[in-house]
Amino acid sequence: MTVGLFIPCYVNQFYPSAAIATLQLLQKLGVKVVYPPRQTCCGQPMANSGFEHLTQECNNLFLENFAEFDYIVAPSASCVLHVKDHLHSTEDPAKAERVRSKTYELVEFLTDVLKVDKLAARFPHKVGIHQSCHGLRGLHLAQMSELNAAPFSKPVRLLHMVDGLELVTLERPDECCGFGGTFCVAEEAVSVKMGKDRVSDHLRHGAEYITSVDLSCLMHMEGILQRNKSAVKAVHIAEILNATR
């Protein structure tokens, strides 16, 4: 099995440590991972802004880079959801469909494909988990509070395998942080207010770290934490699952 590593554009530029952790974690679990160097972006920023018609080049690049792999894995629920919902090809629709169906978010890949049941990880801290909306309601990585259905959480299951980690309980476990792609600048006031409220739920419950399957949410909350000189850090779940200190 060969996995094509999909590192979204902003993760590549701003959060290489999360990408490195994703790569190392998969390698530790015995997976052969290849990073196709000519990748850029899934096209979501354009599509969510109403410009899906400008994403064909990104789609073509994605197909060119990833079509050959058995699985495509990315440390970002939001980008994976975009690929799954909207990746298309006018020339070869079947190829696009194949790629869509074998693209996985990291946590989903660990629990559903690799069926990981133990990890050699240690992270002795109090951690708050931010359920990214696209992971929660889009990829259904956990049960949303809106539905009358049995609870489960794939990220929490993995975090429970980490030695020394203590999860904090939040008042609103699945509230949106307000990032929302270009929403974060187009609706700056609402976005920041949502982010502040999201962060304060974690702070009130004693989190030392806020983690998530989506770096975009974390980038937004990290920006707010840093502006307020908070000691609390945002960290991608791959870095926790790969931590050994």
Added chain:
Amino acid sequence: MEKVEKDHAALAEEFIKDEERVDWHDGALWWIRQKRDMAAKNIPEWEALREAASQIKNNVLSNLHDYLLEFEANVTKNGIKVHWAADAEEHNAIVYSILKEKGIEQMVKSKSMLTEECHLNEYLIERGIDVINSDLGEYIQQLDNEPPSHIVLPCIHKRKEEIGEIFHEHLGTEKGVSDPTTLTRFARRHLRNVFVTRRAALTGVNFAVAATGEYVVCTNEGNADMGAHLSEVQIASMGIEKIIPQKKHLGIFLRLLARSATGQPITIYSSHFKKPREGQEMHLILVDMGRSRQLGRPDFRDSLKCIRCGSCMNTCPVYRKSGGLSYHNTVAGPIGAILAPNLDMRKHADLPFASTLCGSCSNVCPVKINIHEQLYKWRQVIVQEGYAANTKVLGIKAMAWTLSSPTSYSTIGKAGRWVLNNIPFAVNNKFNPWYRQRDMPDSPKESFGEWYAKNEKK
């Protein structure tokens, strides 16, 4: 088409300036969302009920023509006079002509978002008719000359002290009185007098049963009943999508409506109206107002399933933090944002963007409208129809160009990181809306791609 002066982002920014109010508004609606969760989780078959309701509405929308004719025939048989209105103007003119014929100059009205959409009150007031909204929240909004900010809780954005002030100014209560019970009692006394003196009453319609020609009006205050029972002329205004096929389907919708709206098992009053009592006249106005146009848009058709419970507003974090009036449309929140562009695309071009697409609305919706997917689709339509700002079009085009080429992407990425590391003030300034209240991300020396090329590539 009309253009609004301030868009959602600007109106929201004004609302958010009073952070204490936002926290209170957010908390009040979240409390209702929690009550809804408890009510929904007490019913084991909740998800099956949602599915059933959604499918019944599918059937209705697919056969709307037939159901409307069946309904009209039965309503007429019951002795109620049926009117058809294509738009607001026709609807308002019908109401006015009914009142004029009877020489009535005063009317009492229970909650009806449709008449808000039609701006009925303004229309009648201009023609010398006095209209009083009898739903307490709407009454308060009317006194304050503001539209409702929420379809179920019209004045949820107002604090009790503000309401006390409004009552003092308009109804002569003592200054400084803000106790809700005292104010409610005062309003009730005032409204009782309205009910017994008005000869005409208008109500909305929650559900219209095609097979029996009756309609159901749900309120918690009993105000619709009081108005309707005491009046000599009773008018009901309904959107053509309010039809349900048979009486047996009501059980499903009534169980879903109140639980979704407020967490109550059922509204206090779910009143059936079928035929006029002796000496009374009943009129029913079936209003299109863009609904048949929306029915013809396959991507947006399902928005017509809405039963106006408001649960998508209560759950929406954007609505909770920005307030209903920031949506500058009768129906605010997520559902309003997918209904409004159908009515006037230019005026409401901003609304589908007033969302993070978090998806909570679709999953809380009792009739399973895929609201967040429709928001995404409206964005595509609005851009394609040319309603996006030029600056945005240029920005996104530049972004698409950069991301379409691996070379330009890595060059620009590297340049961006260099700027953040070496001349941060070029980015960290007031022209950058990210930076206003948030720090920019730390900028690493090398990208993952660069690291990988050095360390991993064999």
